[in-house]
Amino acid sequence: MQSIPIEHGLILAGILFSLGLIGVLTRRNVVFVLMSLEIMLNASGLAFIVAASRWGHAEGQIMFLMILTLAAAEVAVGLGLIIQMYRRFNTVDINVLSKMKG
Amino acid sequence: MIILFYIAAAIAVISTVCVILQSNIVHALIYLITSLLSVAVIFYVLGAPFAAMLEAIVYAGAIMVLFLFVIMMLNLGQHTRDQEKSWLTSKVWIAPSIMSGILLVQLVNVLSELDHDVELTRVGVLEVSALLFGPYVLAVELASILLLAGLVSAYHLAKK
Amino acid sequence: MLDLIWLLPTFPLLGFLSLVLTGGSLPKKIVAVIGAGSIGLSFLVAAIIAAQFLANGEAHFIKEVWVWMSVGSFSPGFTFYLDGLSLVMMLVITGIGFLIHLYSAGFMLDDPSYSRFFSYMNLFVASMLMLVLADNLVLLYLGWEGVGLCSYLLIGFWYENPANGYAARKAFVTTRVGDTSMAVGLFLLFAQLGTLNIQDMLHAAEAQWAIGSGLAVAASLLLLGGAVGKSAQLPLQTWLPDAMAGPTPISALIHAATMVTAGVYLIARTHVLFELAPNVQLLVAWIGLVTLLMAGFTAMTQHDIKRILAYSTVSQIGYMFLGLGVGAYSASIFHLMTHAFFKALLFLAAGTVILSLHHEHDIFRMGGKRKQLPVAFASFLIGSLALAAFPGTSGFFSKDEILLAALEMEGPGLILWIGGVIGAFFTGIYSFRLVFVVFFGESKAHHEDKEVAGFSMAGPLILLMILSVFGGLITIPVQEVFNHGDVHEEHHVSAFMHGIMIAVPLLGIGVSYLFYMSRALSIENLMASSMAKSLHKFWFSGWGMDRLYQILFVNPFLFLARVNRADLVDRFYELLVQLTRIAHKMVAQTQTGQLRWYALSIAAGLIVIVSLGVLL
Numbered sequence: 059m060q061s062i063p064i065e066h067g068l069i070l071a072g073i074l075f076s077l078g079l080i081g082v083l084t085r086r087n088v089v090f091v092l093m094s095l096e097i098m099l100n101a102s103g104l105a106f107i108v109a110a111s112r113w114g115h116a117e118g119q120i121m122f123l124m125i126l127t128l129a130a131a132e133v134a135v136g137l138g139l140i141i142q143m144y145r146r147f148n149t150v151d152i153n154v155l156s157k158m159k160g
Numbered sequence: 161m162i163i164l165f166y167i168a169a170a171i172a173v174i175s176t177v178c179v180i181l182q183s184n185i186v187h188a189l190i191y192l193i194t195s196l197l198s199v200a201v202i203f204y205v206l207g208a209p210f211a212a213m214l215e216a217i218v219y220a221g222a223i224m225v226l227f228l229f230v231i232m233m234l235n236l237g238q239h240t241r242d243q244e245k246s247w248l249t250s251k252v253w254i255a256p257s258i259m260s261g262i263l264l265v266q267l268v269n270v271l272s273e274l275d276h277d278v279e280l281t282r283v284g285v286l287e288v289s290a291l292l293f294g295p296y297v298l299a300v301e302l303a304s305i306l307l308l309a310g311l312v313s314a315y316h317l318a319k320k
Numbered sequence: 321m322l323d324l325i326w327l328l329p330t331f332p333l334l335g336f337l338s339l340v341l342t343g344g345s346l347p348k349k350i351v352a353v354i355g356a357g358s359i360g361l362s363f364l365v366a367a368i369i370a371a372q373f374l375a376n377g378e379a380h381f382i383k384e385v386w387v388w389m390s391v392g393s394f395s396p397g398f399t400f401y402l403d404g405l406s407l408v409m410m411l412v413i414t415g416i417g418f419l420i421h422l423y424s425a426g427f428m429l430d431d432p433s434y435s436r437f438f439s440y441m442n443l444f445v446a447s448m449l450m451l452v453l454a455d456n457l458v459l460l461y462l463g464w465e466g467v468g469l470c471s472y473l474l475i476g477f478w479y480e481n482p483a484n485g486y487a488a489r490k491a492f493v494t495t496r497v498g499d500t501s502m503a504v505g506l507f508l509l510f511a512q513l514g515t516l517n518i519q520d521m522l523h524a525a526e527a528q529w530a531i532g533s534g535l536a537v538a539a540s541l542l543l544l545g546g547a548v549g550k551s552a553q554l555p556l557q558t559w560l561p562d563a564m565a566g567p568t569p570i571s572a573l574i575h576a577a578t579m580v581t582a583g584v585y586l587i588a589r590t591h592v593l594f595e596l597a598p599n600v601q602l603l604v605a606w607i608g609l610v611t612l613l614m615a616g617f618t619a620m621t622q623h624d625i626k627r628i629l630a631y632s633t634v635s636q637i638g639y640m641f642l643g644l645g646v647g648a649y650s651a652s653i654f655h656l657m658t659h660a661f662f663k664a665l666l667f668l669a670a671g672t673v674i675l676s677l678h679h680e681h682d683i684f685r686m687g688g689k690r691k692q693l694p695v696a697f698a699s700f701l702i703g704s705l706a707l708a709a710f711p712g713t714s715g716f717f718s719k720d721e722i723l724l725a726a727l728e729m730e731g732p733g734l735i736l737w738i739g740g741v742i743g744a745f746f747t748g749i750y751s752f753r754l755v756f757v758v759f760f761g762e763s764k765a766h767h768e769d770k771e772v773a774g775f776s777m778a779g780p781l782i783l784l785m786i787l788s789v790f791g792g793l794i795t796i797p798v799q800e801v802f803n804h805g806d807v808h809e810e811h812h813v814s815a816f817m818h819g820i821m822i823a824v825p826l827l828g829i830g831v832s833y834l835f836y837m838s839r840a841l842s843i844e845n846l847m848a849s850s851m852a853k854s855l856h857k858f859w860f861s862g863w864g865m866d867r868l869y870q871i872l873f874v875n876p877f878l879f880l881a882r883v884n885r886a887d888l889v890d891r892f893y894e895l896l897v898q899l900t901r902i903a904h905k906m907v908a909q910t911q912t913g914q915l916r917w918y919a920l921s922i923a924a925g926l927i928v929i930v931s932l933g934v935l936l
Contacts, residue, residue, distance in 0.1 A: 150234065
């Protein structure tokens with residue numbers, strides 16, 4: 059197999075992660091925030107896969123599976139919360155939820 | 161194969177940028193699926209066909225469909241798009257972009273210290289499955305319980 | 321059997337605990353059985369131990385129960401030390417204590433807080449036993465404070481009346497002055513001699529300090545401060561008359577028979593220290609003399625039956641101090657014992673009178689009660705005879721010994737003797753003034769009630785009467801304790817001097833008879849002149865001591881409290897509060913409630929930490 063430089067794979071993961079982070083920090087629409095979170099989770103999964111290929115171990119892929127499971131559960135709960143939020147406040151603006159102000 | 165990696169990487173980055181810039185939520189979702197599929201290609205190129213399959217089926221398939229359902233349920237139509245446009249002024253991008261940029265620079269800086277020219281090894285379905293149902297069977301069980309908990313709480317939370 | 325000495329304080333303590341933990345839910349009969357029975361058991365054990373101890377003929381017996389605390393070389397324990405002195409104290413406390421408990425079972429029967437009363441009483445007896453049986457000064461101090469606490473609780477027993485609470489606080493605060501001095505004395509002794517075990521400490525003091533050295537003077541003065549406070553001697557005597565606010569059995573047990581004599585016990589116990597400081601010992605004698613005279617004068621002018629007895633207690637403890645001061649330790653302890661007999665008798669009899677006359681305290685509103693209250697009359701007659709040292713009664717023997725010892729002392733001995741004899745004259749007057757006014761003359765009271773005295777009340781009175789008469793024949797086994805420096809038994813006193821000592825109390829009784837019985841002499845005539853009137857007023861107020869302390873201590877203190885109302889020390893803590901509040905506001909600012917802000921903070925923290933990892 060031709061050699062793909064490992065750092066390129068990891069840098070790609072880093073770029074995707076940073077883009078996800080920008081999305082989380084920037085967007086006010088809570089659905090977008092959740093999507094950005096998915097991007098970040100996916101980026102970390104990518105990093106694991108790259109590492110698994112680098113060392114020739116299957117453990118990295120197993121970690122990716124765990125992340126996948128986590129993402130699925132998180133999305134399910136998160137979307138449930140979004141629905142509930144939309145019912146209560148009739149908006150998806152995350153700035154509305156500021157009851158925890160000290 | 162190397163070419164395939166770089167093409168897929170470019171598509172992934174571009175479509176992800178489109179996700180975070182997009183004001184139309186359905187379009188953003190399509191871009192996100194594109195990004196996920198290109199990442200699946202990358203997985204395949206990196207020698208992880210099992211992960212690539214799961215990425216395509218679970219991520220791009222199941223999870224994104226969930227998003228789609230919610231978007232439909234909430235009926236986020238035209239007025240949401242206008243709202244998004246009014247929220248996404250250029251000012252709000254500055255601080256997150258700078259911070260993420262710094263983070264990326266740091267990551268690249270760390271990665272540049274890695275040793276180059278290492279052969280990537282292919283890890284097939286067989287190895288992963290043998291490990292998954294061997295030493296990690298408990299983790300699989302826990303993951304299934306986590307999914308069950310997610311299912312139950314999602315049902316409970318979305319209830320009227 | 322001697323090993324069982326730890327049972328002595330344990331029985332009353334168990335009684336206290338069971339009464340406190342049941343919180344007054346027990347029926348009164350069971351309370352009385354627990355309250356009086358625990359002391360009875362203690363007395364039984366004490367009697368057996370005493371018999372065995374005397375049969376053994378050893379000088380002392382030590383029983384270590386457990387080590388209380390151990391800090392370096394300092395490890396005071398719950399260690400009991402039995403010798404002749406603690407033996408006498410132990411028997412007096414448990415014996416008189418049992419009789420008074422028995423009496424209280426009848427006396428307090430109508431009180432709603434029956435159980436509370438007995439729990440305090442039991443705690444008191446336990447503490448007092450701890451005090452006299454302690455082998456080290458720390459344990460002694462524990463008992464010392466314990467009895468102080470019980471005294472406070474029992475003076476204010478009827479706390480619904482604010483005056484009683486005030487009296488309790490006064491007693492507590494005044495004795496606290498003495499206790500503080502005593503605590504400082506203990507620190508000094510420990511710092512200088514390295515031990516608080518009483519016997520070791522006394523030996524070390526004898527070995528290290530010369531007679532009259534500054535440290536010996538300081539230590540004995542500080543201990544004297546404690547003794548003076550507890551025993552209500554000058555200048556801390558003002559609390560005792562007010563302490564009569566408590567129930568009468570309390571006055572008998574705590575403020576006549578046992579607790580107030582703790583100071584006498586302390587000085588007798590540490591008499592070696594006082595012998596190392598002859599000037600302080602002389603001061604003890606002078607304190608005793610002045611106190612007994614002042615209290616004697618005051619007692620003649622009072623008309624509250626309990627206050628008369630209270631002042632006479634102060635006066636009799638003055639005699640004990642006088643005896644300690646002239647080195648007649650065994651005579652003082654002897655007087656302590658006989659005083660416990662007849663003063664307990666007098667107080668209990670006074671309690672019967674008060675109870676029978678519906679809480680009437682003023683003797684001039686009684687009168688002619690000898691037919692109506694026969695038991696109380698007999699008790700008062702015998703008790704007063706013993707108090708006035710009528711030949712043959714117990715008080716005669718003990719007071720006689722003290723005065724003879726004073727006479728034999730060189731230097732100021734004669735003056736002390738004369739003072740003591742004058743005091744005995746007053747004792748005769750005031751004690752029989754009480755008897756004549758209350759029991760003779762015409763019955764002017766509106767009360768026509770019968771004497772309230774069931775068996776449980778009359779029994780102790782009769783026993784105490786016997787003890788008051790024949791108690792003088794008891795020989796107390798304290799020679800071993802005071803073997804050095806004690807005044808020996810054979811007195812070389814002329815028959816003339818002895819005659820004076822016998823005659824003077826009789827003279828006092830006679831004077832009292834002339835004034836209050838036959839009316840041959842009239843008080844009205846005596847009181848005619850304005851000088852006599854103001855003198856009477858002066859004495860009646862207890863020589864104006866309360867007023868003096870009000871001006872000297874209370875008013876300046878109140879003034880300072882008013883000036884420093886906004887407490888200076890509080891400023892610092894208020895500053896602390898302000899700083900905390902400001903910090904809180906600053907930190908609260910970061911809690912915007914905005915989810916994106918939190919995410920931003922997390923990302924910033926991540927960047928900082930990764931930067932640290934990259935740069936370092």
